[in-house]
Amino acid sequence: MQFFLDTASLQDITWASQAGLIDGVTTNPSLLAKQAGDLDPRDVLKEICSVVDGPVSAEVVAVDVDGMVQEGTELAKIADHIVVKIPMIETGMVAVRRLTSAGIRTNVTLCFSSVQCLVAAKAGATYVSPFIGRLDDVGQEGMDVIRETRQIFDNYQMETHILTASIRHPRHVAEAAMVGAHVATMPPDVLRKLLRHPLTERGLEQFLSDWAALGQRVKAGA
Ligand code: G3P
Numbered sequence: 001m002q003f004f005l006d007t008a009s010l011q012d013i014t015w016a017s018q019a020g021l022i023d024g025v026t027t028n029p030s031l032l033a034k035q036a037g038d039l040d041p042r043d044v045l046k047e048i049c050s051v052v053d054g055p056v057s058a059e060v061v062a063v064d065v066d067g068m069v070q071e072g073t074e075l076a077k078i079a080d081h082i083v084v085k086i087p088m089i090e091t092g093m094v095a096v097r098r099l100t101s102a103g104i105r106t107n108v109t110l111c112f113s114s115v116q117c118l119v120a121a122k123a124g125a126t127y128v129s130p131f132i133g134r135l136d137d138v139g140q141e142g143m144d145v146i147r148e149t150r151q152i153f154d155n156y157q158m159e160t161h162i163l164t165a166s167i168r169h170p171r172h173v174a175e176a177a178m179v180g181a182h183v184a185t186m187p188p189d190v191l192r193k194l195l196r197h198p199l200t201e202r203g204l205e206q207f208l209s210d211w212a213a214l215g216q217r218v219k220a221g222a
Pocket residue numbers: 006026027028131133134165166167185
């Protein structure tokens with residue numbers, strides 16, 4: 001399974017990338033607005049692309065076909081590994097088809113059902129992004145969308161990748177991996193939580209204190 005970081009924070013992206021933990025990045029207008037401040041959001045995207053070699057999703061804000069295609073084409077000029085994020089709306093599907101024909105990769109976002117994912121795949125999307133956390137928030141089982149979509153794509157040998165989005169905790173990552181999502185995109189705090197377990201911390205403390213009790217000096221870096 002591939003891990004993407006769902007953030008525009010250069011600090012977090014640099015850490016995760018240096019640790020070799022991420023294969024790409026996803027952003028959205030809210031995340032970019034938070035990071036950009038006085039900067040041009042395109043400059044933030046350019047910097048992200050200089051740190052990460054894998055796909056970097058950047059979202060259009062137009063909702064008409066020509067506007068989405070124009071914005072998507074401009075975003076794709078920032079770097080070869082930009083993937084254009086398009087909302088799951090009628091005009092969006094035409095934009096996906098046109099961008100795909102122009103050789104630009106797309107990520108259809110704001111998907112909340114397996115049939116939306118099927119439609120996006122038929123339009124030619126490279127990725128579909130079902131938002132599982134937001135479904136859980138309204139009392140639906142978000143993971144069901146990932147499971148159903150995987151089954152549908154397998155039935156018809158569809159090449160679109162399932163990018164599990166709106167991940168809130170490590171169990172979401174484990175379950176998405178078990179049902180066969182291609183990618184999990186997660187906020188930096190969830191990625192950090194994947195590394196931790198209270199028994200790991202407790203075990204390490206115990207080892208170090210037993211060693212110290214022996215009267216041994218623990219050599220730094222040993
Ligand atoms: O970037 C899309 C998605 O991952 C957003 O997640 O936490 O705002 O529901 P969230």
